[in-house]
Amino acid sequence: MKLTTTLVAAAAAAAFSVGAHGATLDDVKAKGFIQCGVSTGLAGFAFTDSDGNWDGFDVTFCRATAAAVFGDPNAIKFTPTTGKTRFTALASGEVDVLYRNTTWTLSRDVDLKFSFLGVNYYDGQGFMIRKDMGVTSATELDGATVCIQTGTTTELNLADYFRANNMNYEPVPIETNAEAQQKYLSNACDVYTTDASGLAATRATFENPGDHVILPEIISKEPLGPLVRHGDNAWGDIVRWVLNGLIIAEEKGITAANVDSMASADTKDPEVKRLLGVEGNYGEMLGLSADWAVHAIKAGGNYGEIFEKHIGENTAIGLARGLNQLWTKGGILYAPPFR
Amino acid sequence: MSSTGQPPPEPFRVRQLLYDTRYRSYTIQIFALVVIMLAFAWAIDNAVRNLAALGKDIDFGFIFETSAYDINQHLLDYDSTSTHGRAALVGIINTILVAIMGCITATVIGIFAGVLRLSRNWVVARLMTVYIETVRNIPVLIWILFTVAIVNEALPGIRSFRGEDAMSGLLFDSVFITNRGFYIPAPVFEAGSAVVGAVLLLSLAAAWYFGRWARVRQAATGQILPVFRVRLAILTVPVLLAFFAMGSPISLELPALKGFNFKGGIYMRDSLIGLWLALSVYTGAFIAEIVRAGILAISKGQTEAAHALGLRPGRTMSLVVLPQALRVIVPPLISQFLNLTKNSSLAIAVGYMDATGTLGGITLNQTGREMECILLLMAFYLAASLTISGAMNAYNRRASLKER
Numbered sequence: 021m022k023l024t025t026t027l028v029a030a031a032a033a034a035a036f037s038v039g040a041h042g043a044t045l046d047d048v049k050a051k052g053f054i055q056c057g058v059s060t061g062l063a064g065f066a067f068t069d070s071d072g073n074w075d076g077f078d079v080t081f082c083r084a085t086a087a088a089v090f091g092d093p094n095a096i097k098f099t100p101t102t103g104k105t106r107f108t109a110l111a112s113g114e115v116d117v118l119y120r121n122t123t124w125t126l127s128r129d130v131d132l133k134f135s136f137l138g139v140n141y142y143d144g145q146g147f148m149i150r151k152d153m154g155v156t157s158a159t160e161l162d163g164a165t166v167c168i169q170t171g172t173t174t175e176l177n178l179a180d181y182f183r184a185n186n187m188n189y190e191p192v193p194i195e196t197n198a199e200a201q202q203k204y205l206s207n208a209c210d211v212y213t214t215d216a217s218g219l220a221a222t223r224a225t226f227e228n229p230g231d232h233v234i235l236p237e238i239i240s241k242e243p244l245g246p247l248v249r250h251g252d253n254a255w256g257d258i259v260r261w262v263l264n265g266l267i268i269a270e271e272k273g274i275t276a277a278n279v280d281s282m283a284s285a286d287t288k289d290p291e292v293k294r295l296l297g298v299e300g301n302y303g304e305m306l307g308l309s310a311d312w313a314v315h316a317i318k319a320g321g322n323y324g325e326i327f328e329k330h331i332g333e334n335t336a337i338g339l340a341r342g343l344n345q346l347w348t349k350g351g352i353l354y355a356p357p358f359r
Numbered sequence: 360m361s362s363t364g365q366p367p368p369e370p371f372r373v374r375q376l377l378y379d380t381r382y383r384s385y386t387i388q389i390f391a392l393v394v395i396m397l398a399f400a401w402a403i404d405n406a407v408r409n410l411a412a413l414g415k416d417i418d419f420g421f422i423f424e425t426s427a428y429d430i431n432q433h434l435l436d437y438d439s440t441s442t443h444g445r446a447a448l449v450g451i452i453n454t455i456l457v458a459i460m461g462c463i464t465a466t467v468i469g470i471f472a473g474v475l476r477l478s479r480n481w482v483v484a485r486l487m488t489v490y491i492e493t494v495r496n497i498p499v500l501i502w503i504l505f506t507v508a509i510v511n512e513a514l515p516g517i518r519s520f521r522g523e524d525a526m527s528g529l530l531f532d533s534v535f536i537t538n539r540g541f542y543i544p545a546p547v548f549e550a551g552s553a554v555v556g557a558v559l560l561l562s563l564a565a566a567w568y569f570g571r572w573a574r575v576r577q578a579a580t581g582q583i584l585p586v587f588r589v590r591l592a593i594l595t596v597p598v599l600l601a602f603f604a605m606g607s608p609i610s611l612e613l614p615a616l617k618g619f620n621f622k623g624g625i626y627m628r629d630s631l632i633g634l635w636l637a638l639s640v641y642t643g644a645f646i647a648e649i650v651r652a653g654i655l656a657i658s659k660g661q662t663e664a665a666h667a668l669g670l671r672p673g674r675t676m677s678l679v680v681l682p683q684a685l686r687v688i689v690p691p692l693i694s695q696f697l698n699l700t701k702n703s704s705l706a707i708a709v710g711y712m713d714a715t716g717t718l719g720g721i722t723l724n725q726t727g728r729e730m731e732c733i734l735l736l737m738a739f740y741l742a743a744s745l746t747i748s749g750a751m752n753a754y755n756r757r758a759s760l761k762e763r
Binding site for chain 1: 413414415427428429430431438439440508511512516517518538539617618619620622629630707708710712716720721723724725726727729
């Protein structure tokens with residue numbers, strides 16, 4: 021009788037653990053760090069600083085995830101991926117999560133079999149052109165030579181846009197941002213097109229950023245966010261809720277500086293208590309420690325802090341919050357309730 | 360294994376498979392074959408299982424779906440509503456174009472550099488040594504990036520041809536060399552140009568026939584005819600007569616600046632030019648060494664004998680040394696042509712849309728069918744390489760020593 025009970029319990033435990041935790045979470049915990057796929061170098065989003073450390077908007081989200089899982093934002097390794105290699109890197113298991121300005125589309129979700137876990141930046145494709153060309157609208161671009169990064173939704177949007185507006189263009193497909201930039205600056209292209217955030221980031225690195233304008237037309241919806249492989253639900257949940265947690269933290273005014281004092285019993289707001297692990301067992305549900313969100317927020321601050329530090333209006337990139345403002349302040353950034 | 364006249368065969372024993380030299384080689388070969396097939400089976404099984412584990416099947420249906428992207432250089436009709444299959448075809452034609460252009464220029468560069476490296480002129484010989492040693496010791500990808508960067512950075516931009524003190528094009532404003540590539544006049548064929556074309560074909564045949572007749576005559580009588588001059592006349596005079604008789608049916612369309620870019624004429628893109636030059640110069644250096652080796656392989660006695668017969672150095676080279684050297688040169692030359700064709704797959708680094716850029720690049724990326732795209736790509740490069748090697752081997756059989 022006792023033996024049977026033990027066996028049943030063991031079987032149930034085994035079944036439960038298979039159901040609750042996908043392979044990646046176990047792998048990540050076993051190896052002790054997260055392998056995060058990022059861009060090969062895009063100012064503000066993912067770049068290496070003068071000491072060779074990765075930093076940037078996307079990188080900080082990766083670090084927050086590592087902090088949530090291991091309590092240490094440095095328990096992470098970065099794999100730079102190009103637009104072309106990123107999906108193969110993720111599908112083959114070379115990276116555990118991809119935080120690389122990747123647009124959420126149906127075919128990527130369904131056909132490539134990845135799970136998108138939310139949106140960390142709402143973007144749209146734009147055009148950058150030299151000011152002295154005198155072009156003020158994308159509808160005047162008939163016949164232009166356009167530099168694009170290959171392996172992105174960009175080239176498809178571009179083909180659609182020019183076809184819809186009955187214009188011709190000469191596409192120059194380029195593999196990385198750095199080479200596209202060189203082509204554009206040497207005047208081998210009239211126009212450079214990519215996500216508007218990427219354009220701003222690229223322009224910030226130019227010698228005379230003021231000589232270039234970003235045209236007002238935004239020709240696509242580009243919700244950029246993290247993704248993992250299909251079937252990795254437990255691992256995906258963690259990445260998703262780290263992102264949501266950082267957004268909720270901004271909503272609730274939890275910052276890297278005050279997170280420790282907020283994570284005490286004196287806090288009134290029950291949602292803050294739940295998020296920071298003072299109340300409930302939400303960490304346990306995710307398979308993490310109770311104070312995972314405290315570590316995640318300490319890694320780089322809440323969503324707003326990360327935004328302002330790397331790509332906000334006071335940085336060289338100078339992006340306005342725009343759509344990426346909280347829903348309470350006129351944007352569409354909206355995290356599901358933490359309960 | 361002829362066993363006639365041997366003592367009556369002994370009954371076969373299994374150990375003979377290992378210890379009898381008559382059977383041992385078969386045993387080893389069959390064993391090796393089994394091992395290799397097992398290795399392949401394991402690899403294929405592994406791939407199929409892993410794809411199944413990822414929930415992916417093998418499906419080539421994407422070839423017939425709309426590609427939705429544009430390709431800048433397309434020699435076929437193509438736009439973003441065409442299929443992925445057509446995009447792949449456009450890429451394949453682009454690969455073939457740059458490979459053919461590259462093979463021709465590389466051979467010309469290689470022969471010149473190889474012969475000149477053996478020159479008795481110290482400066483010329485050293486210059487060629489420097490060219491060969493620098494070029495072939497730097498990876499070809501770097502050369503490709505370098506040449507395209509030179510085209511982009513050093514040549515004048517489109518805007519230099521615009522405005523008040525605009526630059527004018529070369530050759531009476533018909534050729535424009537810009538950092539986006541070269542714009543050259545394009546021929547426009549009107550009614551009657553078919554006649555000119557037919558005359559040209561006839562002239563080609565006549566010139567070829569004349570060359571053969573002159574050779575036969577020289578063999579019979581020893582008289583040398585001015586073959587080159589006569590051929591030139593055969594090729595040009597009738598064509599020109601036909602051209603004017605039909606009222607100049609072929610005209611040139613000149614490129615002209617319109618909007619952002621030049622319109623009209625033929626546009627050779629910066630990526631094509633850079634890739635072509637880089638591949639030619641790089642492979643040319645290897646071919647130069649092959650040519651030099653071929654020439655050095657011909658014993659000095661041949662040259663001396665030719666000189667003793669009163670042949671001038673140029674004729675000695677073209678009539679005595681090079682034909683014999685070809686036997687040594689052609690087989691390694693095949694490898695160089697194959698290398699050039701395969702190296703052209705680096706084109707994507709500079710935005711030239713070859714087969715790797717379309718089928719193995721954007722199509723692969725947009726459809727997510729890595730396995731299928733790479734298999735198709737491998738099949739294409741294999742077919743291209745086998746074709747080149749087949750053609751060159753046929754030529755090699757012609758050039759090789761005929762034992763009569």
